[in-house]
Amino acid sequence: MTEFDGIRAVVTGGASGIGLATARTLLGRGARVACLDLNPEVDAPLIGVRADVSDDASVRDAVRRAAEALGGIDVLVNNAGIGAQGTVEDNDDDEWRRVLDVNVLGMVRTTRAALPYLRESAHAAIVNTCSIAATAGLPNRALYSASKGAVLSLTLAMAADHVREGIRVNCVNPGTVDTPWVGRLLDAADDPEAERAALAARQPTGRLVTPEEVAAAIAYLAGPVSGATTGTWLAVDGGMAGLRLRPRN
Template sequence: MMKFADKKVFISGGATGIGEAAALLFAQQGAIVTIFDRDIENGERCLQRILNEGGRGIFISGNLIYPDEVEKAVEESLNAFGGIDILINNAGVESPYSVHEMPVEEWDRVMAVNLRGMYLMAKAVIPIMKKSGGGAIVNTASISGLLGWPVSAAYCVSKGGVIQLTKQMAIDYAQDNIRVNCIAPGTTLTPLIERIFQQEPEPEKAKQQISQMHPLGRFAQPEEIAQAILFLASEDASFITGAVLPVDGGYTAK
């Protein structure tokens, strides 16, 4: 049985990495998927994979730091499918700076994507969910929102904000039958992380060191994080809201 048959799922940052893996899994479970991303090439590629497997969905290009583009994308998805049952707030960026080295513009960029973008997406989608009688939101945070991580000041702060926004929204919208949860992945082998490692003087050595920091001794695959997203969005998690689920190979248990 398909757990998400005919559910309308909107995924920000759905073109690559965790978002792409989630889009494919939702589609395989019968969902109708809207992929929203500024990466047109990979967004269209992800959609084509869904369609090739017999799934349903659309790709909408846009940048979630701009309210008008968010509102336009949500409206287009609503017009196409008649509703939004599940929002996966996944888009995010990294930033390799400590506080004293970070340009103010870089701080603002990270906050605009990682935190303000989640607010804008939720602001646009929640009225639709309220009108239809409920829904589920899953935000992508990070273990960096639960603990410190070297040379990642804005990233840590933004992901900590995602966690608190999740808890606050869970309280506000419980009465509307809208559940709000977030995942906190450990290091996951997405294209973004691969690019970061390639900037190191010894990429393979850096990868080995970071992977061994996780008690399971390896990185996560995007599909493993996506499975956790699907769980929190599903009826199997019907009594879970305001939760932060680490999917981190034991990192935060140390």
């Protein structure tokens, strides 16, 4: 027996980055996993289901198909999201709507569709992918930070709403993770190596977080061993949120 034997999990944004690492971690611990993604190309036994979290009909159809393939849903990982750069001046209204629609309403749509299945589970858990940007002021991330601040508050409200239904809700707050999205940002920089070094240096560990490290935290919050944990966030940020180191000599 392994920790997730018999557990059925749905991971949004599950075909790349943190989502794929999470799907593989859950699978390796015994879960059956469906990956919802715009491009759901994953290797069996992972189950790929196309979903656009910005479209309610697409989400409802994808969650239904995932539940049918898995025989129910015990764990929902709301991971799908997009990034944004700039100060409060730099993004127009349409970009604000687009990012909030995916990063916040995407979680609302997916959770809403999954709740009837989660209510039937004896091990129901929701884990939202939030960010260090929800708790620390980062430069040139106004829109992204606003969306993740909303995710943190949404996590707490959902936890309060559903705790008496036996559904736990938590979130992880990663620091800068070495994902394809970060890779694209680095590629677009004037000096990619200098930018990578700067991103690594702002985390006390001196390196970027790996997707697998975030996945391990998600798996902990989703699993039976954290049965008394709800309404909290777990920082996986190399100490960025809490440590204040002296400058190197």
